[in-house]
Amino acid sequence: MLIVGRRENSWKGLRLLQKLTGINVITGRYPPGILTNSQLTTFIEPKVLLVTDPWPDKNAVADARRIGIPVVALCDTNNQSNDIDLVVPCNNKGKKSIGMFFYLISREYLAKRGNKDFDNKPQDFMDE
Incomplete structure (x- = not known):
């Protein structure tokens, strides 16, 4: 699994989730080719991609589509669900709600x- 979060309000939760679970996480800018270019040293082959917001994480969604892995996205009412296989409806912009989501995912995963x-x-x- 790979989780991508470009929005700053998700970074603290994502980093802690990665520390606790060992799940691959990318915070900030998504590095091009990490899913599609096998010659990169950072190349990974996840079975599923989770994005915190389909709009800022659109490059990761496009790469996942190219290689045929399912995409799960946290979506607010203003998000488009094109190219998304599973939508998790939530407030994906608020630091408390996104932090709570990653808390619950970490707790249940463990x-x-x-x-x-x-x-x-x-x-x-959650960020302060």
């Missing part, structure tokens, strides 16, 4: 993996 020592709070995933 619970499914048998880790009962999840002691983080939702605030740990």
Whole structure:
């Protein structure tokens, strides 16, 4: 799995999610070719792509379409769902809501993996 988040309000939550779960995360600008150019040293082959917002993360969505992997997107009411396989309706711009989303994903991911020592709070995933 690869999670891409260009919006700054998702960075803290994404970095903590990566630290806790080991899931591949890209915060900030999406590096071109990371999914499509196998000669890059940063090349990865995820089975699914999750984007925090389909508009600023449109290059990652386009690359995922090219290689045929499913795209999951957090979408607000103003987002287009073109080229998205699964839409998760939520406020993807608010720092508290996006932080809560990544808190819940981290907690449940680790619970499914048998880790009962999840002691983080939702605030740990949110920018002040």
